[in-house]
Amino acid sequence: MDASPFRSHWSLDPEVTFLNHGSYGACPTRVLEEQSRLRARMEAEPVRFLHRELEALTDAARASLGAFLDADPDDLAFINNATTGVNTVLQSLRFAPGDELLTTDHEYNASKNALDFVASRWGVKVVVAKLPWPVPSPQAVVDAVLAHVTERTRLLLIDHITSQTALVLPLATLVRAMRERGVETLVDGAHGPGQVPLSLRQLGVAYYSGNCHKWLCAPKGAAFLYVRRDLQPNLRPVVISHGYNSRRKDRSQFRLDFDWLGTNDPTPFLCVPKVLEVMGGMLPGGWPEVMASNRDKALAARAFLCQRLGVAPQCPEDMVGSMATVPLPDGFPELPSVRGLDPLQDRLFFEHHIEVPITPWPRPPHRHVRVSAQLYNSHAEYQRLAEALEALLG
Incomplete structure (x- = not known):
């Protein structure tokens, strides 16, 4: 099988065709080596590292991430995953009877659970906007969401x-339209950073919770929460720690609250400057070329798989990033495994050594395969997937 020349930068299992970067990411070996160096430095003298050195290292990492996201570093807090950020915002906000919290039927299950939990605590209603599927255009998504906005709507998640359908949603249009209606937006940006260009300064969103371990390729446990400056006084981390009653005046309360939540391993987010350097240095055009190259590969994979399987794309090209979904024929009656995975996903892995998610969408027995495109992937791997699907579904 023709392998990508970039695969040598990762320690991926050579026996597995890995087409699932979107689930947990994959970290380049040079970045893992940096993490090991930082861990060794921390364990050599933990007090020196955590009390005397960590603050400056965190500031440097935050500045690097802020430059990449076009955001003021003072508006960013490091957290361990995007779901933590969604929970942090939802559990900081206050609601009243009659309020409505709006989301879509494509919302990630963990984040939807957090929304339902908070709604039940406050006795408010969760409104779910059903998006058209297949999706004819980005405007169709905007229209579907705005149709559910009322005078009682307090937040859009x-x-x-x-995640399920790999749609790049028209975020800027939605954020602007919601603010015009007096409603703020909380973005679950788990897949955004590193997959598509992102300027938080221009977006003007209230809250954006994003992962660094997926498409930025940082170590697991690196994520961030962006909070617009005017909303920071009313937001607190889920874990209240030493910063809450700090008398320091040289740092914002937002930083004081989030920069120390207790003893943890800070090395994943401290590797952000290194991973931005490493990934951005793999192609001559830097990060813009990395994202464009991955998108081109995802579009080519989608077109190839649709042609081989005799199916149609489910959304226009301008709603595709570095992942793409392809519909599959119905009628694979086996029950999910104890891991909750679709039986076809298990058979692809155990019989063909292909790691790729199969998602029941919009509901069983309808299903899609979601392919990811990272620098280490090659067209030959999508060919192998097509052959395996034809063998299993034929």
């Missing part, structure tokens, strides 16, 4: 890029 929405994915930047959906």
